[in-house]
Every structure is written in structure tokens, then in C-alpha cells.
Amino acid sequence: MNARPVIGVLALQGGVAEHLTALERAGAVARPVRRPEELAEVHGIVLPGGESTTMSRLLDAFELTEPLRARLAAGLPAYGSCAGMVLLAREVQDDRAVRPLGALDVVVRRNAFGRQVDSFETDLDVREVGRVRGVFIRAPWVESAGPAVEVLATAGHPEVPDASAPAAPAGRIVAVRQARVLATAFHPELVGGDERVHRHFVQTVRAR
Numbered sequence: 729m730n731a732r733p734v735i736g737v738l739a740l741q742g743g744v745a746e747h748l749t750a751l752e753r754a755g756a757v758a759r760p761v762r763r764p765e766e767l768a769e770v771h772g773i774v775l776p777g778g779e780s781t782t783m784s785r786l787l788d789a790f791e792l793t794e795p796l797r798a799r800l801a802a803g804l805p806a807y808g809s810c811a812g813m814v815l816l817a818r819e820v821q822d823d824r825a826v827r828p829l830g831a832l833d834v835v836v837r838r839n840a841f842g843r844q845v846d847s848f849e850t851d852l853d854v855r856e857v858g859r860v861r862g863v864f865i866r867a868p869w870v871e872s873a874g875p876a877v878e879v880l881a882t883a884g885h886p887e888v889p890d891a892s893a894p895a896a897p898a899g900r901i902v903a904v905r906q907a908r909v910l911a912t913a914f915h916p917e918l919v920g921g922d923e924r925v926h927r928h929f930v931q932t933v934r935a936r
């Protein structure tokens with residue numbers, strides 16, 4: 729792999745610009761992806777935050793769903809933040825508005841942390857990355873994960889009792905990796921000056 733891998737950011741909706749900036753700073757050549765031809769040229773793909781239902785519909789409208797599914801199945805490294813995590817999942821709990829891509833063997837719950845705390849920030853320890861500032865905006869959590877999935881971080885919230893589940897005493901699962909597919913329920917691209925999560929993903933793409 730060349731020194732600067734080409735990494736696409738799915739640019740149909742959501743926080744595209746922040747990921748492009750973070751990827752460039754992390755050592756990649758970052759490009760927006762809206763068309764199947766653009767998808768064909770990247771060594772890795774980022775699915776940004778936004779609205780997973782809308783992105784799911786737009787993936788269909790732009791005829792990207794099947795090409796993206798196929799490349800993911802063939803091992804394309806991917807990183808999804810927030811809505812991107814929802815899209816990468818195998819299953820979305822109690823919600824048929826999203827057709828997930830099935831690249832991660834997890835069941836996710838959308839808007840899981842509850843209405844009373846649409847957004848919150850907390851410091852969390854992310855395995856393989858370190859201690860980071862977690863920015864959560866109407867964030868999902870991982871309800872359950874298959875055996876091939878590594879849990880990289882958990883987080884709870886003091887105002888949401890249900891956010892500390894018995895399965896994860898320190899809170900809910902909010903960062904996972906399965907081989908070359910990484911996902912976070914939070915938004916590292918919104919934390920200026922800290923590109924460690926993106927660097928970790930760029931390393932994964934390089935290693936391929």
C-alpha cells in the first residue's frame with residue numbers, strides 16, 4: 729500500500745467535511761464519494777454521522793447500496809461514526825426505516841441514549857486508541873455483538889439509568905472493531921486537533 733491511501737467519505741448526507749479534514753490530517757488522501765465510479769477508486773470508506781434513515785434511502789437513490797455491500801463483503805476497510813455505525817450493522821433493533829449493510833456482526837439501537845439527553849460529551853478509554861473525548865449526538869449503542877467483534881469502548885450516562893446495562897457494567901458498547909471494520913457511536917471528527925481514531929483507521933487501510 730502506498731504511503732497515503734485514498735479514503736472515501738460517503739457524501740450523500742451528514743458530517744462529510746469534518747471527516748475529510750480529519751482523514752487528510754491523519755495521512756490519507758480523502759475524497760467525497762457519491763457515485764459507484766468514485767467508490768471503485770478508494771482503499772477505504774468512511775460512513776459519517778447524520779441520519780441513517782435518510783442515508784439508507786439516498787444509498788438506494790444513488791445506486792450505491794449494492795456496490796458498497798459488495799466491496800464491504802470483499803474486505804474494503806470501513807469506519808462508521810454514529811449513523812455510519814448504524815448503517816454498517818447487521819441489524820437495527822426495532823426499526824425498519826434503515827436497511828443496514830451488514831458489514832459488522834452487531835445489533836444496534838438507534839437514538840439509544842434517550843430523548844432527555846440528545847447530546848452529551850464524556851471522556852472514554854478506547855482500546856487500541858487511548859483516552860478520547862466522546863461527543864454523542866442522538867447516538868446509537870451496540871445492543872449485542874457477535875464473537876468476531878471486539879469491543880473497544882463502553883460508555884454510560886448518569887442521567888440515563890438504562891445506559892448502564894448488566895452486560896456492560898461500565899455502560900453500553902459504543903466502539904467496536906471487526907477485522908477491518910471500525911465503528912464508533914460518537915463523533916471523533918468533531919473533536920478538533922485529535923485525529924487518533926482516524927489515524928487508527930488509516931493504519932488499518934494501509935495494513936491491507
Ligand SMILES: NC(=O)CC[C@H](N)C(=O)O
Nearest residue numbers: 777778779780810811866
Ligand atoms: N449523530 C448522528 O449520526 C445521529 C444518528 C441518528 N440518530 C441516526 O440514527 O441515524
